[in-house]
Structures are given as structure tokens and as C-alpha cells.
Amino acid sequence: MTDKSNAKAYWKENIRYLFILLGIWFLVSFGAGIIFKDALNTIKIGGFKLGFWFAQQGAMYVFVILIFVYVRIMNKLDKKYGFDV
Template sequence: MAFKSESDANAYWKENISLVVKLMVVWFVVSFGCGILFVDQLNAIQLGGYKLGFWFAQQGSIYTFVVLIYIYTVKMAKLDRKYGVHED
């Protein structure tokens, strides 16, 4: 990876870390929040015959993680192109 300048490299990593932190917050809220903290409130809702709190604890956080990986790859591809460090 060759950046045009040191400031481009710093801006790239600042945006990269910002994206990672945002995605990790979403994952934490879904996995810990929905699966543990808010489980009693979510269990009042049924999803496919299962309580929603149970569903988030067992499957929802995994599905969310997979979606977050997809979002990360798409956003990073855009970021790479923005700074001219993408791979063809």
C-alpha cells in the first residue's frame, strides 16, 4: 500500500478505525444488549414461535455479525478507492 502522503495515510487509518469502532458498537448492542440486557423485554415478542430475546442470543447476533462483515468490506473498498490504495 502506497499513500500519496503521510497525511493521506493518517486520514485513511483514522477513517478505518472509526468504521471499526462503529461496527463493533453495533455488534455489542445486538449481542450483549439484545441477547442479555434486554432479553426480558424482547421475550415478550415472538419470532417464528421463539421468544425474540432467545432468537437474538442464539442466531440474531451471528446474522448481525455476518451483515457487519459485509458492510465492512463494502465500506473499506470505497475507502481504498478514495485514497488510491485499492487492489484491482
């Protein structure tokens, strides 16, 4: 595999992972906090409705977790394509 095709494959896979992780973040922040709020509010956690919890705190927790997941995925991707220095 040439360097140019190697870099192209790397970025293609990187963008695919980005879209997947951003999709998860969108579903959690916009979906759980706004769209599915009424359905989630029937469930309570610690005295608070689940829809409220996702809108106020859950989306932030998921975002931080997704950052760590992205770092782990990118480290594996760097090793796979030989970009780990």
C-alpha cells in the same frame, strides 16, 4: 495531500468505522441477547421469544452482515484514498 497524511487520514477513518461496527455488534449480541432480553421476550418470532432468538442466532446473523458491510465500506475507503490496487 502527502502520502503520510493520506495514510494517517485513511487509518483514522478506518478506525472510526471499526468502532461503529463493533458498537453495533456489541449492542446486538450483548444488549439484545442479555440486557434487553426480558423486554424482547414479549415478542415472538416463529414460536421463539425474540430475546432467545437474538442470543442464539440473531447476533451471528448480524455479525456476518457486518462483515459484508465492512468489506463494502473498506472498498469505498480504499478508492477514496487511492489504496485500491
